[in-house]
Amino acid sequence: MSFFSKLRERLTRSSSKIGEGLDDLVKDSATPEPSRAELPEETGLAPAPAPGLPPMPAPLEGELVRSEPARVEPARVEPVREEAARPGVIGRLFGRSEAEPRRELDDEMLEELEEMLIQADMGVETALRVTANIAEGRLGRKISSSELKELLASEVTRIMTPVAKPLPIYPKKPQVVLVVGVNGSGKTTTIGKLASQFRAAGKNVVIAAGDTFRAAAVEQLQVWGKRAGVPVLTAPEGSDPASLAFDAMTRAEADGADLLMIDTAGRLQNRQDLMEELAKIVRVIRKKDPSAPHNTLLVLDATTGQNALSQVETFQKLADVSGLVMTKLDGTARGGVLVALADRFGLPIHAIGVGEQIDDLDAFDARDFARALVGLD
Numbered sequence: 001m002s003f004f005s006k007l008r009e010r011l012t013r014s015s016s017k018i019g020e021g022l023d024d025l026v027k028d029s030a031t032p033e034p035s036r037a038e039l040p041e042e043t044g045l046a047p048a049p050a051p052g053l054p055p056m057p058a059p060l061e062g063e064l065v066r067s068e069p070a071r072v073e074p075a076r077v078e079p080v081r082e083e084a085a086r087p088g089v090i091g092r093l094f095g096r097s098e099a100e101p102r103r104e105l106d107d108e109m110l111e112e113l114e115e116m117l118i119q120a121d122m123g124v125e126t127a128l129r130v131t132a133n134i135a136e137g138r139l140g141r142k143i144s145s146s147e148l149k150e151l152l153a154s155e156v157t158r159i160m161t162p163v164a165k166p167l168p169i170y171p172k173k174p175q176v177v178l179v180v181g182v183n184g185s186g187k188t189t190t191i192g193k194l195a196s197q198f199r200a201a202g203k204n205v206v207i208a209a210g211d212t213f214r215a216a217a218v219e220q221l222q223v224w225g226k227r228a229g230v231p232v233l234t235a236p237e238g239s240d241p242a243s244l245a246f247d248a249m250t251r252a253e254a255d256g257a258d259l260l261m262i263d264t265a266g267r268l269q270n271r272q273d274l275m276e277e278l279a280k281i282v283r284v285i286r287k288k289d290p291s292a293p294h295n296t297l298l299v300l301d302a303t304t305g306q307n308a309l310s311q312v313e314t315f316q317k318l319a320d321v322s323g324l325v326m327t328k329l330d331g332t333a334r335g336g337v338l339v340a341l342a343d344r345f346g347l348p349i350h351a352i353g354v355g356e357q358i359d360d361l362d363a364f365d366a367r368d369f370a371r372a373l374v375g376l377d
């Protein structure tokens with residue numbers, strides 16, 4: 001099964017259900033589609049002004065680039081409407097006998113849409129912006145749920161495309177990847193999955209079990225190291241993580257390793273300690289390579305929803321976060337938080353996790369994600 005199929009299946013299987021929400025949104029207040037005879041000669045595809053609605057505000061400065069693709073969108077969705085509105089010949093040809101329900105895109109519908117996106121953890125600001133872009137030039141038109149899904153998917157794609165970047169690989173040996181995140185976010189699993197993929201790509205990888213205070217975390221990492229066929233360097237329980245990081249650098253250099261992945265503790269309860277611990281790790285590895293760490297990956301758990309936003313803020317203060325990995329996108333109603341993260345921070349999203357197995361991690365693809373999120377194929 002391709003990763004996209006898996007992503008779609010798992011996002012759909014989950015309680016995310018934005019797609020179903022959009023169906024209901026249109027269905028609940030849809031007016032019956034006029035028969036062909038009732039349709040005006042020109043099918044009314046040109047945007048009609050919505051009675052009593054204020055004109056759309058001009059885009060804010062800095063949003064020009066953003067709103068540009070949105071204006072192009074009608075061209076993509078209108079053929080769908082035209083076909084749907086004319087079930088006659090085309091509908092029969094393609095086996096479509098019934099026209100889709102349509103609802104007028106008005107203030108009330110936009111409010112409902114906005115509310116739904118907020119419920120899906122897209123965040124208020126992002127939900128407002130997405131809704132405004134969908135409304136632009138379309139107020140007063142009748143819209144079907146598949147058109148709405150296409151519009152939403154392209155809005156989400158537009159927001160996510162600039163952040164969909166695989167983990168950059170540098171010629172530097174070893175490339176040091178510091179992995180940070182709160183306990184339980186999926187750091188260990190992500191390190192295991194990444195190590196396995198890099199190994200499969202012919203890279204020589206070393207892992208350092210930097211959360212030296214939790215024996216269970218170290219054991220877990222060893223299990224993943226075995227699975228991935230990668231050595232895991234450990235230190236006695238309670239020993240200094242920075243000293244382990246230094247030893248790991250030495251070993252990785254001696255082995256000619258391509259990548260050194262360093263796991264770290266995620267105790268946010270004592271922020272000051274954690275900040276000092278991370279700073280010390282960085283100081284020590286810079287003695288060996290002043291340009292390290294080359295990546296600081298923040299691992300976030302999608303099931304924490306909006307909390308992921310405050311985790312990014314916190315970790316940006318603790319470490320120089322260079323990119324994100326979002327785990328546990330399976331089984332969550334909160335996939336929309338990724339859109340909020342991209343919109344707010346613009347940090348690269350290197351990969352997403354949709355399960356506990358070794359191959360349940362893949363590069364983040366904006367379009368695939370957007371379509372899976374809104375329930376489109």
Ligand SMILES: Nc1nc2c(ncn2[C@@H]2O[C@H](COP(=O)(O)OP(=O)(O)OP(=O)(O)O)[C@@H](O)[C@H]2O)c(=O)[nH]1
Nearest residue numbers: 183184185186187188189217327328353354355356
């Ligand atoms: N469903 C699902 N579970 C995941 C995913 N990634 C990690 N997990 C599970 O989440 C739990 C925590 O993952 P860990 O990798 O141990 O998290 P951690 O951040 O290293 O946690 P500590 O070791 O406590 O610091 C484990 O049970 C994993 O199997 C994912 O993408 N989907």
